[in-house]
Amino acid sequence: MVVLGVTLLLAATAAVTLTRAGDRAPVPTTGDGNRTSFAAGADERPRPSAYPRTGTGDFTTAPGDSPVRGTDGPLRYYRVAVEQGTDQDVAAFAATVDEVLGDPRSWIASEELRLRRVAEADDADFTVYLATPETSERMCAEGGLSTEGYTSCRLPGQVIINLARWLEAVPDYGAPLEIYRAYVVNHEVGHELGEEHQACPAPGEPAPVMQQQTYGLDGCVANAWPYVDGSRYDGELVPGT
Template identity: 70%
Template structure:
């Protein structure tokens, strides 16, 4: 089993992986206002160190009422990504009233202590994320993100590039992938597009296509839970 803590090291490197990074844009894009005008990184590694650096300071509790879901954020070393910057993006998504706290029955907080965390959000290279997801029997082919119990695993390639023909800015896809995988952690299953031209439910597998729906990053729209039919 992979040891995926802030200090553990997993040996997953393949000869030549670092020498052949996948293309992306030029600079890191932050979630929030003005993010879409920034350029994307020019390259990223397919495999990192296999060890993860935790983000620093804790966040405030976000949400109106209900139990607090506490999470950590960790970034694979060797990705060129800042753990605190990624954590700020995750925090901004999960603290948005259109996210899962929009029910009024759940709160969230980012913490540092592993013993108190309900789950960890990882940002991992394609090779590392594939290996992590495979531990739970999930096949991502190094392309998609995934969720295992207590682990939300975001594929670095999708974080930096989104997917072809998504039809929305990168910040929208980033919010979608966080809300989708964290939604699984909160017990939500996959949902179908309700009808062509309508927003895609956040639990639709938008990475694989929109099936006629429009990109949507949020589980709550206009203050109400927006969902499609459950997919068995």
């Protein structure tokens, strides 16, 4: 068992180093995965069903480049990779990430940012990973973030999406799985773009995309987009998260 644990840890560490050499060293940057306990308690976590808890620790990168998304601003390059052993198709995951980031309600709506997916690590500013709960937990922990295998997270140059959340979302989210998926991509990529956590403005209002919606909506309504009705939509900053 000790040998197996060391092997998995080394594999996850190798996966984290896939980001380009110019990325900053991983330091804690709060994503959804910065809390140390579940709101509902450990005994009430969703149980694994149709997904593996752990994979190989190695990642397959989506091939090819996407068109440039956005009309103006600096061009940021991202890569997409899926952990082997997840039974998830890397092309399908990449297509969803492309669709979310290329949506006119996403971050490109600022007209101060353009995005393009690339296949080569040396060309990428950041990588969007899809990883099993155990692998994502280890990867996030490399930067000092505690996810307990439940949430996704972001480290400098690394957007790490938890497979369980990708397939099951969270209890009582109140919106289809596709909305949660768009939310979690926009939320964690938002951190990569320098955004911080925000609070629910008022009960019944849309939740800001930088609200930690994985932990609950606090009376707000699920929302996946940083731009609502053509305008940037924000809540008050939440200090220290």
